[in-house]
Amino acid sequence: MSESAIKRALDKVIDPELRLPITDLDMVEIVENNVTVKLTVAGCPAAQRIEADVRAAVAEFESTVTMSVMNQTERDALKAKLRNGKAPRQNPFDTDTLTRVYLVGSGKGGVGKSSVTANLAVALADKGFRVGLVDADIFGFSIPGQLGIKDKPTRVDEMILPPVAFDVKVISIGMFLDDNKPVAWRGPMLHRAIEQFLCDVYWGDLDFLLIDMPPGTGDVAISLGQLLPTAKTIVVTTPQLAAAEVAERSGAVGLQTGQSILGVIENMSWLVQPDGSRLEIFGSGGAEDVAARLTTLSGSPVPVLGQIPLSIPLREGSDAGNPIVLSDPADPAASAIGEIALKISQDKIGLAGKKLRVSL
Numbered sequence: 001m002s003e004s005a006i007k008r009a010l011d012k013v014i015d016p017e018l019r020l021p022i023t024d025l026d027m028v029e030i031v032e033n034n035v036t037v038k039l040t041v042a043g044c045p046a047a048q049r050i051e052a053d054v055r056a057a058v059a060e061f062e063s064t065v066t067m068s069v070m071n072q073t074e075r076d077a078l079k080a081k082l083r084n085g086k087a088p089r090q091n092p093f094d095t096d097t098l099t100r101v102y103l104v105g106s107g108k109g110g111v112g113k114s115s116v117t118a119n120l121a122v123a124l125a126d127k128g129f130r131v132g133l134v135d136a137d138i139f140g141f142s143i144p145g146q147l148g149i150k151d152k153p154t155r156v157d158e159m160i161l162p163p164v165a166f167d168v169k170v171i172s173i174g175m176f177l178d179d180n181k182p183v184a185w186r187g188p189m190l191h192r193a194i195e196q197f198l199c200d201v202y203w204g205d206l207d208f209l210l211i212d213m214p215p216g217t218g219d220v221a222i223s224l225g226q227l228l229p230t231a232k233t234i235v236v237t238t239p240q241l242a243a244a245e246v247a248e249r250s251g252a253v254g255l256q257t258g259q260s261i262l263g264v265i266e267n268m269s270w271l272v273q274p275d276g277s278r279l280e281i282f283g284s285g286g287a288e289d290v291a292a293r294l295t296t297l298s299g300s301p302v303p304v305l306g307q308i309p310l311s312i313p314l315r316e317g318s319d320a321g322n323p324i325v326l327s328d329p330a331d332p333a334a335s336a337i338g339e340i341a342l343k344i345s346q347d348k349i350g351l352a353g354k355k356l357r358v359s360l
């Protein structure tokens with residue numbers, strides 16, 4: 001059997017963490033009918049899946065498959081290839097990034113910011129975009145649970161490979177803690193953790209990066225503002241006017257660090273009654289109010305991106321790690337999130353501060 005036919009079969013095997021064909025990653029050696037697969041590190045969570053996919057791909061050739069691990073030189077070569085010419089630990093989301101970056105903040109906790117962010121990320125990935133999600137809610141991380149992620153990130157030396165769920169690359173402080181212990185970190189440690197999330201994680205080329213911000217207007221918001229100069233802010237609020245006042249402040253902090261505001265999302269807007277009428281449990285007008293105030297503050301129009309109703313399936317999906325946009329797309333909350341994702345996907349990347357790529 002020709003080595004090139006075996007290689008063509010293996011071109012279809014995708015590394016689940018790096019999202020690239022294992023043949024492009026120099027993870028495969030083919031000598032006659034013997035295939036050796038070299039994993040990046042021993043015991044990586046993706047090992048079993050890669051082995052099963054390789055065996056399935058070469059079954060028709062009856063090749064022997066041996067699993068092995070890269071040596072340091074091979075790992076260094078792979079890391080250099082993944083960095084695509086960039087220096088180690090360089091921030092891939094600096095001014096000349098082509099990734100559209102959004103900071104999702106709320107001011108007040110418990111308004112559903114994490115559920116909305118997780119579902120938006122999954123909805124964008126479902127539309128075919130390459131999406132990354134950073135859970136920067138250092139004190140209340142809930143994204144891994146909402147997306148059913150139990151794996152820890154694989155480390156290839158200093159490079160961190162993010163787990164992938166529903167086609168979204170996800171990183172959260174919760175993945176680095178043992179036994180879910182609470183985090184009590186000072187500002188510089190927080191800054192370092194956030195910087196590591198952006199610079200040491202292998203994101204590859206992304207269309208969108210969403211950041212689930214911690215509630216309030218603290219150190220993390222300022223660090224992210226500095227590290228993500230092209231980011232835009234999305235503010236999540238409930239219809240309650242008291243929540244809206246706090247939400248306005250989270251948009252205002254973004255303005256101070258130079259971020260523009262994409263818009264405001266209202267969550268928990270109403271509950272649809274059995275007779276089809278809407279019960280406005282938390283009142284009404286919160287998002288309109290925040291949008292109007294932020295329009296005045298920023299001097300440019302801040303729209304309401306959408307209103308998401310209360311939904312029992314949304315809450316159940318979040319608890320079970322099954323985002324509603326995929327598990328129950330006909331649910332009114334899921335379709336509202338889908339429409340907001342569509343608006344985000346139509347947003348144009350800001351060109352401010354960007355070097356134009358000119359080809360002659």
Ligand SMILES: Nc1ncnc2c1ncn2[C@@H]1O[C@H](COP(=O)(O)OP(=O)(O)OP(=O)(O)O)[C@@H](O)[C@H]1O
Nearest residue numbers: 109110111112113114115140268309310311315318
């Ligand atoms: N539209 C909705 N309908 C029903 N339940 C919702 C809705 N949005 C969020 N929830 C539920 O509300 C709770 C809080 O949501 P979530 O954790 O996303 O909020 P948060 O704003 O990120 O909170 P924190 O900042 O404290 O982490 C969760 O149990 C979630 O499932």
